[in-house]
Amino acid sequence: MEATASTPKRRLPAGRKADLAAYVEQVGEVTVGGLAEHFNVSIDTIRRDLDQLDREGVVIRTHGGAMSAEGQLKDRALDVRLRMQTEEKEKIARLAAGLIDDGAVVMINAGTTTLALARALRSHRDLTIATNNLRIPAEIPPSAFRDLYVFGGAVRAITQATTGPVTFTMTPGGPEVDIRCDLALIAVGAIDEAGFSTSNMGDANMMAEMIQRAERTAILADSSKFGRRLFAQVTTLDRVDYLVTDTAPTSDFAAALAQAEVEVISG
Incomplete structure (x- = not known):
């Protein structure tokens, strides 16, 4: 008709x-x-x-x-991101907390997912934590850690985190202390078959250095980050050990993770 x-x-x-x-x-x-x-x-x-x-x-x-x-390249303020994907972040935080043993040394980067992780560590004890996330000292229960260090550097107000070298010195102007950790827990902005990325070059460099200093690395990202690529590459798939997410990836991306020997941990 x-x-x-x-x-x-x-x-x-x-x-x-x-x-x-x-x-x-x-x-x-x-x-x-x-x-x-x-x-x-x-x-x-x-x-x-x-x-x-x-x-x-x-x-x-x-x-x-x-x-x-x-x-995609524009940063979003922390208070906005705190309201996004809240259930997924809490699930990821619980799963990631299961990778951390009492007494472990961990590095945790900036991000709202890692803030959820800090809250999920309430049952842990004797952790040594190094982070650039300025909100973590207020979020993590004092009973969970033995020592808590915050990396220095320029403060990015939009993320409430520092950006700079992953280093500490014993005295001002003194030699750098060689630091290592058992596990780096890194929240990223995007994941595709080429690897993990974020929107800021300084953040990407800091994440990459945390990964280099870690025995193992867990990437924390909800499934809305899959199949995306942002401005600055952090590292390739094969440089990490775990992907902790809310929903397991499928098809070609899942195959790429398997080939890179990345263990997917999902709810």
Whole structure:
């Protein structure tokens, strides 16, 4: 039957998703329920659309909604990232905590996932922790650690972390102390078959140096980071031992991790 001028055209899914992406970009932050009402479709449909747009890097999925990506290379303030993927981060934190033995020496980088990890260490004892994450001293239970060190360097206010060399000196201007750790726990911004990446060059250098000083390395990343690449490469897949995530990767990416002998730990 031929459509007439008075017959309303059915909006194709691709057109709806384009309108949805533009709406999220305009509003900034939205809820699934609000989008379903705005576009007159079911909540399940909106969730599927947002999941696809998140995979494409157009929007960023949050708990119960989404927010504008505003470009993949742009940093997001810590208070914004603390509200994103909260359930996934808590799950990853619990799994990562299981890799840490009492009395271990660990390095932990900046990030909201590693803040969740710090809280998950409440049952641990006698840890030695070195970090560039300025929030960790306030988040980790005092009973969990014997010694806690914070790396010096320039402070990045947007991430509330330091960026600089992974070193300590016994006295000001004295020689550097050669430091090593049992396990480096590194939260990254993106993962693809080429490796792990983040948006800031200084952060990438610091993460890479932590990995070099560790006997083992665990990458912490929720599944929204899969199949993405950001500005600065941290390291390749074969340089790490574990990927701790909320959902196990599939298909080609899973095969690449297996070939690199990365053990995937997921909930």
